[in-house]
Amino acid sequence: MIHIKNLSKVYKTKKGTVSGVDNVSLTINEGEIFGIVGYSGAGKSSLIRCMNLLEQPTSGEIEVNGLDLTKLSGEKLRKARLKMGMIFQHFHLISQKTVGENIAFALKAANTPGKRINERVEELLEMVSLSDKKDVFPAQLSGGQKQRVGIARALANNPSVLLCDEATSALDPNTTLSILRLLKKINREFNITIVLITHEMNVVKEICDRMAVMQDGKVVEHGEVYDIFSDPQTELTKEFITSVVSFDVPKPILDACTGRILKVLFRGDVAGEGVITDTVQQFNIKGNFLHGSIEYIQERPLGLFLMELKGTDDDIYQAISYMEKRGARVEVIENGI
Known part of the structure; x- marks a missing residue:
């Protein structure tokens, strides 16, 4: 489904070059929920932004549905990106547009026929349990509701892949759980592959099938979530797991x-x-x-x-x-x- 091969992203700064992603290779299977975990600066957000070419990789390949995105440009790249929805930490909604108009914006960008746009908006609002919020503005919504709009917008063009960059980091624990359950429901019902960036091991434990742990731009451990929780191989992974399952005794x-x-x-x-x-x-x-x-x-x-x-x-x-x-x-x- 998604094959990342020897991917690197180097940033140029006034003080020299900085490696955001360092020779990463991963395979993400069709229909799974794959978590990428790491502390701030580990390179996980750079990696996910390279997956849909929001960031242009310095080297390496990103193959999605059999297409190497790094070799596409123009209309072919635009069409490939339409099959990759993205959800952001801070929602990125257009404040001057209503909920319905925010979702419709993604459909218009894909040249969806006018009659179909309204039908699709209604379908998506029902999917994320916001049918009564179509004509309200983002400022009138809670954080969880804003993220549900973000999810609806990301699903507008029937993507096969959903990229989530810290999608729950700005939310309280109860709202986080409801968003994770919604993502899992979407994954199971529509077989959409989900790649989820997070620094919270609870998020991975809740919904992910497999995971990778990143540090300094590299993947230091990856595998089935259950296997990693039961037998972590690196000290960093053990540290993450301790935040969820603690053996602290006075x-x-x-x-x-x-x-x-x-x-x-x-x-x-x-x-x-x-x-x-x-x-x-x-x-x-x-x-x-x-x-x-x-x-x-x-x-x-x-x-x-x-x-x-x-x-x-x-x-x-x-x-x-x-x-x-x-x-x-x-x-x-x-x-x-």
Whole structure:
């Protein structure tokens, strides 16, 4: 669907050149929701703006639906861009135009026949639950409603790809959740591929199928969201995940522990089984829960537990081996967390 090959974007400044995107290669599958995560300055916004040539790449290829956009120009590039809708962090609505007129603007730019424009505007407003806001102006809308207008406008010309640049960063948590659910609904009903730029791991956890983590213009890790949450490979990814799934336990509690402290992770259906209970019952050990939760990522459970085990080294070793045979991933924490 989207193939990014050796993409680089270099900016020229008074102090020299700055690399915004550094030799990035990614494949984004048709119909999936793909998240790109990174802190400010990581290069994620530069990357997404290169995807539809709002930014001209310095080198590399961007293939969308079999077309290399970097080799297109003029009318061919304009037509290709019509199949790539874009949603912005700060909405970018025209304040002097009504909600209906903002959506119609995108249709007029695509030379849609006049009669069809009004019909399509009505369809889109119903899709984003704003049928009663057609004749109001952006200033009369909440942030969430403005973003719904932005989504309707981005969908106006039936794109196959929807690019979202920090689409929820300006919204409160409840509104963010409603927008994410709307995007997921659009993705599932219309099979629209969504690329979502964010610095919030909760956003990725909520709706993304796969993800990439960026740092200093490079992709440092990518894969299935569930796999990355359950087994992050880089310190940066671990830092992002900790913002969503925390193992923070007060130091006085850790200092009071006299046994072996374990971090235990269960993937998939194993997360719902009583593995730890069975372990404590079968072996000559005592267990003390310090922290525990079951997260649901892509509707699959991920069990995360922090516990203290007391017993002989041999008994604890056997208990750990038993949990691992039952599908758990166990990490012994020698000196606290």
